[in-house]
Amino acid sequence: MSEKTSYGFTTTILHSDRQKPIEHGSLHKPLHTSVTYGYEDARQLASVFQGREPGFRYGRQGNPTISALEEKVTRMEGGVASICFATGMGAIGAVFQALLKAGDHVVSSSFLFGNTNSLWQTVAGQGVGVAFVDATDVANVEAALTSATRIVFVETIANPRTQVADLARIGQLCRERGILYVVDNTMTTPYLFQPRSVGAGLVVNALTKAIGGHGNALGGSLTDTGVFDWSTYPNIAPNYKKNAPAMWGMVQLRAKALRDFGASLGPEAAHHIAVGAETLALRMERASANALAIAAMLEADERVAAVHYPGLPSHAQHGVARELFRAFGSLFSFELKEGIDCFDYLNRLQIGISASNLGDTRTLVIPVAHTIFFEMGAERRASMGIAESLIRVSVGIEDAADLLADFEGALP
Structure with missing residues (x-):
């Protein structure tokens, strides 16, 4: 070569x-x-x-x-x-x-x-x-x-x-x-x-x-x-x-x-x-496509209060992301409607794993305010737009149909 x-x-x-x-x-x-x-x-x-x-x-x-x-x-x-x-x-x-x-x-x-x-x-x-x-x-x-x-x-x-x-x-x-x-x-x-x-x-x-x-x-x-x-x-x-x-x-x-x-x-x-x-490009293409599909599905569900993903047209910086990035990445976050417990939701997932890493081949989920952002306190979290019900999702390379069924099926 x-x-x-x-x-x-x-x-x-x-x-x-x-x-x-x-x-x-x-x-x-x-x-x-x-x-x-x-x-x-x-x-x-x-x-x-x-x-x-x-x-x-x-x-x-x-x-x-x-x-x-x-x-x-x-x-x-x-x-x-x-x-x-x-x-x-x-x-x-x-x-x-x-x-x-x-x-x-x-x-x-x-x-x-x-x-x-x-x-x-x-x-x-x-x-x-x-x-x-x-x-x-x-x-x-x-x-x-x-x-x-x-x-x-x-x-x-x-x-x-x-x-x-x-x-x-x-x-x-x-x-x-x-x-x-x-x-x-x-x-x-x-x-x-x-x-x-x-x-x-x-x-x-x-x-x-x-x-x-x-x-x-x-x-x-x-x-x-x-x-x-x-x-x-x-x-x-x-x-x-x-x-x-x-x-x-x-x-x-x-x-x-x-x-x-x-x-x-x-x-x-x-x-x-x-x-x-060596497989970064292959994994990012698959994970980004999976993330977009799940984010779009959740955004359309009345049980979800908000979805944050640059690939969605509703995202405030969607235009900038579309102009600069090849795809929109494997990470998104979402908030459940009031009255739906985020811990119960996470525990109902069969594929998504409650864990703190990102960019894995497996889909990982975490309740943000109660874990990785807990130390900074409620006031600082609020200033960063982090709701108490916010769930972060690092999407993996699983089959899209399986992930869509899992994330929808865990909703009450």
Whole structure:
């Protein structure tokens, strides 16, 4: 397979490992479990440590199995380099750990995954200003910018209420102001959307979710799209400026978030994720079609108060989602009419599993206010539009007819 030939998404991912020499003719990059790497020439060891030639130093900063996954993710996102982390939250935490300092300011969407919201609250307590805004309108983001704003952070589709950020116009604003635009692509995945197309400089993916796809490995990644000019970023340490400016961000992230902070992905997890990623496009097409069918069925049922899914014409950001995304994703949420107990409904499901993960091959359901968003309290939930009866659904790849019967049959 030629390195220079342009192939489709799935063909590229399937054959990614074979773009470089691979041990014993293996089709997958083999699992490397060594923590450390020896060199016959001590000068070469020093050269690798100093970044003058490629090589592996110590498992905390990567190994051949993880590097192969990083290259696969980079190809998915159309970027220039990626770094993998132990979890998706490790990847988001790396942005704070490596790129921000006391006195800096971040503008973040207020519609966030619960743990990301918690992390930004922690960051705010450590000297970094954080402004939460409704990112479905770029005007709200612009109004929150200050001279100290270093990063604008959004999710493509918010978890769990599925608000869609004003992605393209926020990207244009960040380009005009020279601000690093960080986009969490977990809910859409690189198959449905590449944030590089709207000017994102860094892209987050929780590899645990749809990219790995089988609920058997934790992982996260940051991808540098090549869009952002790192020579303008004020927080790059002098010792990382020995590299080409285009790589300053990745070099500092790898040093400060892997070497220093230690949020490292293990090789076993990397291997699981890399193999799972090969079927991402197939799974996302099936799961997205299933999600649209179930969401439409529930919206038409008088026992359901509201359904939140970007694929429905009734969704406030349906037009934006239709313009930007290949499909509308595998996640939706819905509210039952008053008087219908959400726990009783969930317990009547035969296929949907009460569990907290996303992007699995199986359909997973969870009562949001009582679990993953319980800690933030009723007032904060209300500000995010999260009703007490809200049920989040991560749709799997089961047969659509079976899922439709299950979700309808559980209604009283």
